[in-house]
Amino acid sequence: MSLLSQSFPPSPTYTEKDIPDLSGKVYLVTGGYSGVGLEVSRVLYHKGGRVIIVGRSQESYDTAVYDIKANPGETPESKPGSLEFVKIDLVDLTTIKPAIDDLLTRIDRLDVVWYNAGVMVPPVGSTTKQGYELQWGTNVVAHFAIHALLTPILTSTAASSSSAAGSVRAIWVSSILHTRSPKPYGINFDDINYTKTKASPWLTYAQSKAGAVVLADEYAKRSVADAGVGDDGTKKNHVMSISLNPGNLKTNLQRHNTSWMRTFMYDLILYPQRMGGLTELYAGLAPDTGVEEFNGGYVIPFGRKDEIVAHVKKGLVEAGTGKKLWEMLEDEVKPYI
Numbered sequence: 276m277s278l279l280s281q282s283f284p285p286s287p288t289y290t291e292k293d294i295p296d297l298s299g300k301v302y303l304v305t306g307g308y309s310g311v312g313l314e315v316s317r318v319l320y321h322k323g324g325r326v327i328i329v330g331r332s333q334e335s336y337d338t339a340v341y342d343i344k345a346n347p348g349e350t351p352e353s354k355p356g357s358l359e360f361v362k363i364d365l366v367d368l369t370t371i372k373p374a375i376d377d378l379l380t381r382i383d384r385l386d387v388v389w390y391n392a393g394v395m396v397p398p399v400g401s402t403t404k405q406g407y408e409l410q411w412g413t414n415v416v417a418h419f420a421i422h423a424l425l426t427p428i429l430t431s432t433a434a435s436s437s438s439a440a441g442s443v444r445a446i447w448v449s450s451i452l453h454t455r456s457p458k459p460y461g462i463n464f465d466d467i468n469y470t471k472t473k474a475s476p477w478l479t480y481a482q483s484k485a486g487a488v489v490l491a492d493e494y495a496k497r498s499v500a501d502a503g504v505g506d507d508g509t510k511k512n513h514v515m516s517i518s519l520n521p522g523n524l525k526t527n528l529q530r531h532n533t534s535w536m537r538t539f540m541y542d543l544i545l546y547p548q549r550m551g552g553l554t555e556l557y558a559g560l561a562p563d564t565g566v567e568e569f570n571g572g573y574v575i576p577f578g579r580k581d582e583i584v585a586h587v588k589k590g591l592v593e594a595g596t597g598k599k600l601w602e603m604l605e606d607e608v609k610p611y612i
């Protein structure tokens with residue numbers, strides 16, 4: 276589908292009224308206290324879900340709780356669920372394991388996880404505590420580490436008799452800008468952190484968003500293998516893995532983008548953050564994205580199926596970038612999980 280159609284999408288067809296009662300289900304949203312993630316958390320909460328918000332600021336979480344509870348948005352009849360906070364700073368891998376281990380003592384299922392938190396075009400040279408380029412480290416490496424720790428509970432929830440096939444999902448938030456990721460294959464394995472060569476922060480952002488679609492594709496294959504077979508010899512249900520572009524939205528993501536001209540232009544072309552929330556909810560909850568053909572799929576605004584960009588796809592098919600990235604990250608995060 277054209278970039279134009281992604282930039283100026285039709286109205287969403289999957290909205291709050293289509294989302295069923297989520298009582299008894301458990302959801303996790305990284306960055307769920309602001310921007311697009313806040314809209315996802317809002318709907319999940321008012322539909323009765325147990326919502327775990329991952330973020331680095333207790334204050335931002337408290338503000339979001341007040342906002343979410345006071346404002347059900349477009350949910351027709353609120354049936355409040357619950358909200359809880361897991362404090363993780365994605366720029367520091369050492370904060371992840373203690374927080375997720377603690378969470379895992381409190382939950383016995385996890386239905387959908389949205390790897391939504393992200394940072395865009397910080398000052399050139401910004402790095403994480405472990406020395407990764409800030410966008411790569413935050414958007415990709417830290418989420419991979421969280422995913423590694425959550426994989427067992429996602430797998431067991433998918434296999435449980437209380438879960439419908441296709442209902443347990445890992446959602447990897449990418450962007451239309453993954454189309455601008457480095458050629459030839461989206462990930463510059465020779466210099467992922469761009470320490471040897473100079474790059475604009477837009478290129479490194481784009482690479483991090485290609486990382487999301489590559490990990491979604493690779494996990495789609497691995498989750499099927501991870502699921503295994505039951506005692507009766509039939510294949511157990513597996514976790515679905517989907518990436519998405521939430522749309523061009525008015526959120527805090529532009530915080531590092533201080534040019535007044537750009538801010539003015541953005542005001543004209545950006546959509547309300549609720550629309551991005553609906554795109555993420557479509558990927559995570561809609562029945563039509565839970566079917567087998569959708570595993571490894573890509574969703575565009577405001578809830579449609581599409582294809583990832585050709586050069587990143589070519590990398591997956593011809594250069595095995597999925598396996599390569601997965602195995603590289605497994606090695607890198609091992610000391611922290």
Ligand SMILES: NC(=O)c1ccc[n+]([C@@H]2O[C@H](COP(=O)([O-])OP(=O)(O)OC[C@H]3O[C@@H](n4cnc5c(N)ncnc54)[C@H](OP(=O)(O)O)[C@@H]3O)[C@@H](O)[C@H]2O)c1
Nearest residue numbers: 306310311331364365366391392393450523524526527528
């Ligand atoms: N807005 C758009 O037009 C657009 C377009 C395409 C894709 N996206 C993607 O959509 C996702 C959500 O972005 P958004 O637009 O909602 O932006 P946002 O309002 O800036 O939200 C980003 C979230 O990520 C969190 N985050 C950033 N760094 C973190 C860290 N080190 N530790 C923990 N949390 C951290 C932020 O928390 P703090 O407030 O504490 O920093 C915030 O909650 C991102 O992955 C973004 O790349 C957005």
